Amino acid sequence: MYVCPVCNGLETREQTCQVCSHQMYDRGRVVDYFDDYSPYWEDEDAKLVDGVLESKENHICLHVYHCLACDSEARISIQEQRR
Numbered sequence: 001m002y003v004c005p006v007c008n009g010l011e012t013r014e015q016t017c018q019v020c021s022h023q024m025y026d027r028g029r030v031v032d033y034f035d036d037y038s039p040y041w042e043d044e045d046a047k048l049v050d051g052v053l054e055s056k057e058n059h060i061c062l063h064v065y066h067c068l069a070c071d072s073e074a075r076i077s078i079q080e081q082r083r
């Protein structure tokens with residue numbers, strides 16, 4: 001099976017903010033992070049945002065990173081590892 005090393009605490013992925021170059025922090029998977037909002041979405045929007053189907057096939061875990069300095073967010077693809 002494939003697991004995301006970041007979700008499972010095996011690895012900390014460091015990400016630098018593209019706006020202000022500060023360290024960004026992992027806020028978890030995109031699908032978890034946006035869960036509260038998903039019932040309000042149209043199908044079309046949901047596909048655009050998380051691409052869950054595609055990411056599952058490619059063994060990619062999509063994470064949201066947040067910059068505390070300038071409050072910007074980035075979506076980072078984490079390659080899942082085979083265990």
Ligand SMILES: [Zn+2]
Nearest residue numbers: 004006007061
């Ligand atoms: Zn993950």
Ligand SMILES: [Zn+2]
Nearest residue numbers: 017020067070
């Ligand atoms: Zn920033």
